[in-house]
Amino acid sequence: MNTTQLIRGLLEGCIIAIVSFEDSYGYQVVEKLRETDFENISESTVYPILKRLEKKRIFDSYRKESKLGPPRKYYKITSDGKKELKEFLMVWNSVKSKVDLITKEVK
Protein backbone atom coordinates (compact mmCIF):
# COMPACT_ATOMS: atom_id res chain seq x y z
CA MET A 1 0.00 0.00 0.00
CA ASN A 2 1.11 3.54 -0.72
CA THR A 3 2.56 5.20 2.43
CA THR A 4 0.94 8.55 1.58
CA GLN A 5 -2.53 6.97 1.36
CA LEU A 6 -2.06 5.18 4.67
CA ILE A 7 -0.81 8.35 6.39
CA ARG A 8 -3.64 10.49 5.01
CA GLY A 9 -6.19 8.06 6.37
CA LEU A 10 -4.68 8.34 9.81
CA LEU A 11 -4.00 12.05 9.64
CA GLU A 12 -7.55 13.10 10.46
CA GLY A 13 -7.49 11.07 13.70
CA CYS A 14 -4.05 12.46 14.60
CA ILE A 15 -5.22 16.04 14.06
CA ILE A 16 -8.25 15.45 16.30
CA ALA A 17 -5.89 14.02 18.92
CA ILE A 18 -3.54 17.03 18.73
CA VAL A 19 -6.39 19.52 19.14
CA SER A 20 -7.82 17.45 22.01
CA PHE A 21 -4.62 18.06 24.04
CA GLU A 22 -4.90 21.82 23.70
CA ASP A 23 -6.61 24.41 21.50
CA SER A 24 -4.31 24.85 18.51
CA TYR A 25 -3.94 27.04 15.41
CA GLY A 26 -3.22 25.71 11.92
CA TYR A 27 0.52 26.26 11.86
CA GLN A 28 0.86 24.76 15.35
CA VAL A 29 -0.90 21.57 14.20
CA VAL A 30 1.44 21.33 11.19
CA GLU A 31 4.48 21.82 13.44
CA LYS A 32 3.32 19.12 15.87
CA LEU A 33 2.80 16.67 13.04
CA ARG A 34 6.26 17.46 11.70
CA GLU A 35 7.82 16.98 15.14
CA THR A 36 6.31 13.51 15.25
CA ASP A 37 7.91 12.43 11.98
CA PHE A 38 5.14 13.39 9.57
CA GLU A 39 7.89 15.19 7.69
CA ASN A 40 6.21 15.85 4.38
CA ILE A 41 3.07 17.30 5.86
CA SER A 42 2.30 20.90 4.95
CA GLU A 43 -0.51 23.41 5.39
CA SER A 44 -1.92 22.45 2.00
CA THR A 45 -2.74 19.00 3.41
CA VAL A 46 -3.70 19.99 6.92
CA TYR A 47 -5.82 23.09 6.27
CA PRO A 48 -8.57 21.38 4.21
CA ILE A 49 -8.78 18.66 6.90
CA LEU A 50 -9.14 21.27 9.66
CA LYS A 51 -11.84 23.00 7.59
CA ARG A 52 -13.71 19.75 7.04
CA LEU A 53 -13.54 18.82 10.73
CA GLU A 54 -14.83 22.26 11.63
CA LYS A 55 -17.74 21.89 9.22
CA LYS A 56 -18.55 18.47 10.68
CA ARG A 57 -18.63 20.14 14.12
CA ILE A 58 -15.74 18.01 15.35
CA PHE A 59 -14.02 21.32 16.10
CA ASP A 60 -15.18 24.72 17.16
CA SER A 61 -12.98 27.70 16.46
CA TYR A 62 -12.24 31.16 17.78
CA ARG A 63 -9.83 33.91 16.84
CA LYS A 64 -7.16 35.38 19.07
CA GLU A 65 -5.17 38.52 18.31
CA SER A 66 -1.56 37.89 17.43
CA LYS A 67 1.27 40.30 18.31
CA LEU A 68 2.29 40.46 14.66
CA GLY A 69 0.17 39.87 11.59
CA PRO A 70 -3.42 38.69 11.33
CA PRO A 71 -5.36 37.16 14.25
CA ARG A 72 -4.84 33.43 14.73
CA LYS A 73 -7.65 30.94 14.46
CA TYR A 74 -7.65 28.37 17.23
CA TYR A 75 -9.44 25.06 16.90
CA LYS A 76 -11.09 23.52 19.91
CA ILE A 77 -12.49 19.98 20.21
CA THR A 78 -16.28 19.62 20.73
CA SER A 79 -18.21 16.84 22.46
CA ASP A 80 -18.83 15.30 19.01
CA GLY A 81 -15.10 15.56 18.43
CA LYS A 82 -14.38 13.67 21.64
CA LYS A 83 -16.71 10.87 20.53
CA GLU A 84 -15.04 10.81 17.12
CA LEU A 85 -11.61 10.57 18.78
CA LYS A 86 -12.77 7.65 20.96
CA GLU A 87 -14.04 5.83 17.87
CA PHE A 88 -10.80 6.55 16.01
CA LEU A 89 -8.71 5.21 18.89
CA MET A 90 -10.87 2.08 19.16
CA VAL A 91 -10.58 1.34 15.46
CA TRP A 92 -6.86 2.19 15.40
CA ASN A 93 -6.05 0.01 18.43
CA SER A 94 -8.01 -2.86 17.00
CA VAL A 95 -6.27 -2.58 13.61
CA LYS A 96 -2.88 -2.03 15.27
CA SER A 97 -3.18 -5.13 17.47
CA LYS A 98 -4.12 -7.25 14.44
CA VAL A 99 -1.24 -5.87 12.38
CA ASP A 100 1.16 -6.33 15.33
CA LEU A 101 0.05 -9.93 15.71
CA ILE A 102 0.66 -10.74 12.08
CA THR A 103 3.92 -8.82 11.72
CA LYS A 104 5.23 -10.37 14.96
CA GLU A 105 4.87 -13.79 13.37
CA VAL A 106 6.54 -12.54 10.23
CA LYS A 107 9.54 -11.36 12.25
Place this chain on the structure above:
Amino acid sequence: MNNIPWLLVVILILGAVATTFEVLIYIRKSKKVLFLENEFRATYLNIETSLTNSYLSRIEIREVMLDLSELLYEAQNEKRPITDVIGSNVNDFTKAILQSHGHKKKLLYILITGAQTTIFTLFVVQFATFSMRNTRPLFETTIGLPLIPYIIVLSFIILPLIKYLVSNKKRVVSAIASSLLIISFVLLTEFLISQKENSLLIQKYVDTEILLINSQFTASAVILALISLYLLKKHLQRSAIKNIK
Protein backbone atom coordinates in the same frame (compact mmCIF):
# COMPACT_ATOMS: atom_id res chain seq x y z
CA MET B 1 -29.13 54.33 -36.78
CA ASN B 2 -30.30 56.44 -33.88
CA ASN B 3 -29.55 53.46 -31.69
CA ILE B 4 -25.81 53.45 -32.30
CA PRO B 5 -24.52 56.20 -29.99
CA TRP B 6 -26.97 55.14 -27.30
CA LEU B 7 -25.89 51.52 -27.55
CA LEU B 8 -22.20 52.41 -27.48
CA VAL B 9 -22.65 54.74 -24.55
CA VAL B 10 -24.47 52.06 -22.54
CA ILE B 11 -21.85 49.41 -23.30
CA LEU B 12 -18.97 51.78 -22.65
CA ILE B 13 -20.44 52.94 -19.34
CA LEU B 14 -21.18 49.36 -18.24
CA GLY B 15 -17.68 48.26 -19.18
CA ALA B 16 -16.01 51.24 -17.55
CA VAL B 17 -18.04 50.85 -14.37
CA ALA B 18 -17.32 47.11 -14.20
CA THR B 19 -13.58 47.60 -14.77
CA THR B 20 -13.30 50.45 -12.26
CA PHE B 21 -15.29 48.41 -9.76
CA GLU B 22 -13.04 45.35 -10.17
CA VAL B 23 -9.83 47.43 -9.96
CA LEU B 24 -11.08 49.21 -6.82
CA ILE B 25 -12.01 45.88 -5.21
CA TYR B 26 -8.57 44.50 -6.07
CA ILE B 27 -6.79 47.54 -4.56
CA ARG B 28 -8.94 47.36 -1.44
CA LYS B 29 -8.22 43.65 -1.05
CA SER B 30 -4.48 44.24 -1.58
CA LYS B 31 -4.42 46.86 1.18
CA LYS B 32 -5.90 44.37 3.64
CA VAL B 33 -2.89 42.07 3.28
CA LEU B 34 -0.02 44.57 3.13
CA PHE B 35 1.77 42.45 5.74
CA LEU B 36 2.25 39.79 3.05
CA GLU B 37 5.18 40.19 0.67
CA ASN B 38 4.86 40.19 -3.12
CA GLU B 39 4.61 36.50 -4.00
CA PHE B 40 2.56 35.67 -0.91
CA ARG B 41 0.18 38.57 -1.55
CA ALA B 42 -0.24 37.70 -5.22
CA THR B 43 -1.06 34.08 -4.35
CA TYR B 44 -3.48 35.22 -1.67
CA LEU B 45 -5.34 37.46 -4.15
CA ASN B 46 -5.27 34.78 -6.81
CA ILE B 47 -6.95 32.27 -4.47
CA GLU B 48 -9.46 34.87 -3.35
CA THR B 49 -10.51 35.50 -6.97
CA SER B 50 -10.92 31.77 -7.61
CA LEU B 51 -13.08 31.44 -4.52
CA THR B 52 -15.18 34.47 -5.52
CA ASN B 53 -16.20 32.54 -8.64
CA SER B 54 -17.19 29.49 -6.62
CA TYR B 55 -20.22 28.48 -4.61
CA LEU B 56 -18.78 29.84 -1.38
CA SER B 57 -20.81 32.57 0.28
CA ARG B 58 -19.11 35.87 1.07
CA ILE B 59 -18.91 34.96 4.75
CA GLU B 60 -17.24 31.63 3.93
CA ILE B 61 -14.76 33.34 1.60
CA ARG B 62 -13.91 35.96 4.23
CA GLU B 63 -13.36 33.17 6.75
CA VAL B 64 -11.14 31.12 4.42
CA MET B 65 -9.12 34.18 3.39
CA LEU B 66 -8.53 35.18 7.00
CA ASP B 67 -7.29 31.63 7.70
CA LEU B 68 -5.09 31.73 4.63
CA SER B 69 -3.58 35.11 5.51
CA GLU B 70 -2.59 33.62 8.86
CA LEU B 71 -1.00 30.52 7.26
CA LEU B 72 0.84 32.57 4.64
CA TYR B 73 2.08 35.05 7.22
CA GLU B 74 3.49 32.27 9.42
CA ALA B 75 5.28 30.73 6.42
CA GLN B 76 6.62 34.13 5.34
CA ASN B 77 8.03 34.75 8.81
CA GLU B 78 9.67 31.34 8.85
CA LYS B 79 11.20 32.15 5.42
CA ARG B 80 9.57 29.06 4.00
CA PRO B 81 8.69 28.85 0.31
CA ILE B 82 5.07 29.46 -0.61
CA THR B 83 4.82 25.93 -2.03
CA ASP B 84 5.18 24.68 1.56
CA VAL B 85 1.81 26.22 2.37
CA ILE B 86 -0.25 25.72 -0.75
CA GLY B 87 1.60 22.85 -2.43
CA SER B 88 2.97 23.01 -5.96
CA ASN B 89 -0.34 23.93 -7.59
CA VAL B 90 -2.62 26.79 -6.48
CA ASN B 91 -5.60 25.28 -8.29
CA ASP B 92 -5.26 22.00 -6.39
CA PHE B 93 -5.17 23.92 -3.12
CA THR B 94 -8.30 25.89 -4.08
CA LYS B 95 -10.03 22.65 -5.12
CA ALA B 96 -9.16 21.07 -1.77
CA ILE B 97 -10.68 24.08 0.04
CA LEU B 98 -13.84 23.85 -2.06
CA GLN B 99 -14.10 20.11 -1.44
CA SER B 100 -13.74 20.68 2.28
CA HIS B 101 -16.81 22.93 1.95
CA GLY B 102 -18.58 20.40 -0.26
CA HIS B 103 -18.60 22.68 -3.34
CA LYS B 104 -18.22 21.17 -6.79
CA LYS B 105 -20.51 22.74 -9.41
CA LYS B 106 -18.51 25.80 -10.44
CA LEU B 107 -19.94 26.06 -13.97
CA LEU B 108 -23.52 26.09 -12.67
CA TYR B 109 -22.58 28.86 -10.28
CA ILE B 110 -21.05 30.95 -13.11
CA LEU B 111 -24.21 30.44 -15.21
CA ILE B 112 -26.49 31.54 -12.38
CA THR B 113 -24.34 34.61 -11.71
CA GLY B 114 -24.30 35.46 -15.44
CA ALA B 115 -28.09 35.13 -15.64
CA GLN B 116 -28.49 37.36 -12.58
CA THR B 117 -26.22 40.02 -14.11
CA THR B 118 -28.05 39.86 -17.47
CA ILE B 119 -31.54 40.21 -16.02
CA PHE B 120 -30.49 42.93 -13.60
CA THR B 121 -28.64 44.91 -16.30
CA LEU B 122 -31.59 44.74 -18.72
CA PHE B 123 -33.88 45.86 -15.95
CA VAL B 124 -31.59 48.82 -15.21
CA VAL B 125 -31.29 49.68 -18.92
CA GLN B 126 -35.06 49.99 -19.32
CA PHE B 127 -35.27 52.28 -16.31
CA ALA B 128 -32.28 54.29 -17.60
CA THR B 129 -33.90 54.57 -21.07
CA PHE B 130 -37.14 55.71 -19.49
CA SER B 131 -35.33 58.36 -17.41
CA MET B 132 -33.19 59.64 -20.31
CA ARG B 133 -35.73 59.69 -23.14
CA ASN B 134 -38.54 60.81 -20.96
CA THR B 135 -41.02 60.56 -23.84
CA ARG B 136 -42.99 57.44 -22.98
CA PRO B 137 -44.32 56.04 -19.70
CA LEU B 138 -42.13 53.49 -17.93
CA PHE B 139 -44.07 50.43 -19.03
CA GLU B 140 -44.09 51.60 -22.67
CA THR B 141 -40.36 52.30 -22.85
CA THR B 142 -38.67 50.05 -25.39
CA ILE B 143 -35.03 49.09 -25.50
CA GLY B 144 -32.95 48.19 -28.53
CA LEU B 145 -32.95 44.47 -29.25
CA PRO B 146 -29.16 44.42 -29.95
CA LEU B 147 -28.60 45.26 -26.32
CA ILE B 148 -29.75 41.81 -25.27
CA PRO B 149 -27.03 39.71 -26.99
CA TYR B 150 -24.40 42.31 -26.08
CA ILE B 151 -25.39 42.33 -22.44
CA ILE B 152 -25.34 38.53 -22.44
CA VAL B 153 -21.80 38.59 -23.89
CA LEU B 154 -20.85 41.21 -21.31
CA SER B 155 -22.27 39.17 -18.40
CA PHE B 156 -21.03 35.73 -19.40
CA ILE B 157 -17.72 36.49 -21.11
CA ILE B 158 -16.43 40.04 -20.66
CA LEU B 159 -17.05 40.44 -16.92
CA PRO B 160 -15.66 36.99 -15.94
CA LEU B 161 -12.61 37.71 -18.16
CA ILE B 162 -12.07 41.10 -16.51
CA LYS B 163 -12.29 39.40 -13.11
CA TYR B 164 -9.68 36.92 -14.21
CA LEU B 165 -7.39 39.59 -15.69
CA VAL B 166 -7.61 41.87 -12.67
CA SER B 167 -6.58 38.99 -10.41
CA ASN B 168 -3.40 38.60 -12.47
CA LYS B 169 -0.11 39.34 -10.75
CA LYS B 170 0.90 42.18 -13.09
CA ARG B 171 -1.65 44.83 -12.24
CA VAL B 172 -0.71 47.46 -14.86
CA VAL B 173 -0.72 44.88 -17.64
CA SER B 174 -4.07 43.58 -16.37
CA ALA B 175 -5.62 47.05 -16.28
CA ILE B 176 -4.45 47.69 -19.86
CA ALA B 177 -5.68 44.26 -21.00
CA SER B 178 -9.09 44.84 -19.37
CA SER B 179 -9.40 48.25 -21.04
CA LEU B 180 -8.38 46.80 -24.41
CA LEU B 181 -10.96 44.07 -23.97
CA ILE B 182 -13.71 46.62 -23.41
CA ILE B 183 -12.52 48.87 -26.27
CA SER B 184 -12.33 45.95 -28.71
CA PHE B 185 -15.79 44.85 -27.63
CA VAL B 186 -17.15 48.35 -28.31
CA LEU B 187 -15.30 48.62 -31.65
CA LEU B 188 -16.55 45.22 -32.74
CA THR B 189 -20.08 46.25 -31.86
CA GLU B 190 -19.70 49.47 -33.86
CA PHE B 191 -18.24 47.55 -36.81
CA LEU B 192 -21.07 45.02 -36.81
CA ILE B 193 -23.65 47.76 -36.70
CA SER B 194 -21.93 49.75 -39.47
CA GLN B 195 -22.10 46.60 -41.60
CA LYS B 196 -25.81 46.25 -41.06
CA GLU B 197 -26.65 47.00 -44.67
CA ASN B 198 -24.95 43.73 -45.57
CA SER B 199 -26.27 41.66 -42.75
CA LEU B 200 -29.85 40.59 -42.41
CA LEU B 201 -29.27 39.49 -38.85
CA ILE B 202 -27.80 42.82 -37.74
CA GLN B 203 -30.38 44.71 -39.79
CA LYS B 204 -33.08 42.87 -37.93
CA TYR B 205 -31.44 43.58 -34.59
CA VAL B 206 -30.78 47.27 -35.16
CA ASP B 207 -34.16 48.09 -36.55
CA THR B 208 -36.05 46.32 -33.84
CA GLU B 209 -36.83 47.48 -30.40
CA ILE B 210 -38.57 45.41 -27.79
CA LEU B 211 -40.69 46.14 -24.83
CA LEU B 212 -38.88 44.35 -22.07
CA ILE B 213 -41.03 45.22 -19.12
CA ASN B 214 -44.48 46.18 -20.30
CA SER B 215 -46.49 45.99 -17.11
CA GLN B 216 -46.33 45.63 -13.37
CA PHE B 217 -46.84 41.93 -14.01
CA THR B 218 -43.63 41.52 -16.08
CA ALA B 219 -41.74 43.77 -13.68
CA SER B 220 -42.81 41.45 -10.86
CA ALA B 221 -41.84 38.42 -12.96
CA VAL B 222 -38.34 39.86 -13.53
CA ILE B 223 -37.93 40.60 -9.82
CA LEU B 224 -39.22 37.10 -9.03
CA ALA B 225 -36.68 35.61 -11.45
CA LEU B 226 -33.88 37.52 -9.72
CA ILE B 227 -35.06 36.39 -6.28
CA SER B 228 -35.40 32.78 -7.51
CA LEU B 229 -31.83 32.80 -8.87
CA TYR B 230 -30.58 34.24 -5.59
CA LEU B 231 -32.43 31.56 -3.60
CA LEU B 232 -31.18 28.84 -5.94
CA LYS B 233 -27.62 29.99 -5.33
CA LYS B 234 -28.20 29.96 -1.55
CA HIS B 235 -29.81 26.52 -1.78
CA LEU B 236 -26.80 25.18 -3.70
CA GLN B 237 -24.48 26.62 -1.05
CA ARG B 238 -26.46 25.06 1.79
CA SER B 239 -26.85 21.65 0.13
CA ALA B 240 -23.13 21.66 -0.67
CA ILE B 241 -22.35 22.16 3.01
CA LYS B 242 -24.71 19.28 3.96
CA ASN B 243 -22.94 17.00 1.49
CA ILE B 244 -19.60 17.24 3.26
CA LYS B 245 -18.32 13.74 3.80
